[in-house]
């Protein structure tokens with residue numbers, strides 16, 4: 001596979017910890033397995049998370065995200081493997097003795113207590129003196145922009161405000177590691193987006209390491225420093241968001257993150273810096289501008305994102321990385337249009353195009369004959 005272009009070369013800010021060779025991980029998950037009876041919910045997961053990361057565990061329902069998070073928190077004992085936090089082995093250490101706090105999806109606020117009393121609750125229970133409690137509560141409420149609502153009861157708050165109370169309550173104890181299980185699950189789309197930015201700001205200001213569980217790939221893409229993609233109890237890829245999107249390691253990841261066109265085929269030519277693949281779905285040869293290490297005639301899939309395909313009514317060269325087809329569906333979605341194009345083989349491709357002008361005249365539409373093409377560096381070869 002071609003080397004992933006090293007972003008540290010273009011980045012002017014300091015190199016993130018996880019890209020540094022000798023950085024010390026803050027959380028070390030070592031071959032963690034969790035079985036419930038015969039069922040393996042988490043299967044030999046190894047993962048390093050670094051200080052100040054906002055790490056997202058992303059996967060479908062039942063993939064083992066919450067179980068992994070609960071083992072970090074100490075609510076669940078691993079069947080095998082171990083977890084180190086800040087260099088300390090957490091085996092046998094109960095939740096309340098870990099430098100960890102967890103925010104649950106159901107915010108579980110005390111209904112009879114005011115916002116500030118809800119936030120103060122944990123500190124008081126720890127025996128911290130009132131002036132200190134008051135100072136820390138008002139500081140954190142200001143930070144989540146709830147200072148003006150300190151006296152309200154939970155039922156007088158909106159969903160988003162309740163979510164911020166729960167967040168304040170988790171943050172006020174200054175954990176080194178904050179675990180959030182689907183923290184924005186109960187919010188509507190617009191509020192989710194606003195809150196995502198707020199989470200990122202808070203994480204940045206407080207310098208706490210966040211691990212966020214979500215099944216929403218857009219949310220993970222927005223929030224994360226890195227994403228661990230989970231499937232069937234395993235982490236199938238760990239990478240920065242753009243890398244997960246541009247260089248998925250498997251069909252599963254490619255299809256889980258965004259939309260993708262996949263061609264199944266066989267390798268017909270494997271050079272050092274290019275590979276050619278023949279697919280029954282396509283008359284043209286697929287050419288990818290990097291080598292792969294594979295056996296001759298190996299079966300692979302080629303993935304191409306919908307926005308990387310050019311579409312036009314004007315004939316273009318389609319002997320390599322191209323196709324001719326008929327538009328079978330069009331969806332106008334404001335900022336972009338989505339086209340489905342049916343090829344002679346019956347294969348349907350998805351293509352998106354930004355809507356740059358308002359002009360309707362030249363727009364592509366149903367039943368148009370079109371030419372499709374794409375660049376060799378827009379394709380990713382997937383072996384599994």
Ligand code: ADP
Pocket residue numbers: 036039040041059060061062063064065066067068
């Ligand atoms: P996710 O959070 O990714 O949706 P979970 O970690 O909650 O997934 O669950 C993973 C799998 O483990 C699911 O199939 C779930 O039914 C199972 N599971 C979770 N907790 C228990 C439990 N306490 N007993 C038995 N099975 C469980």
Ligand code: MG
Pocket residue numbers: 065066067213
């Ligand atoms: Mg869950």
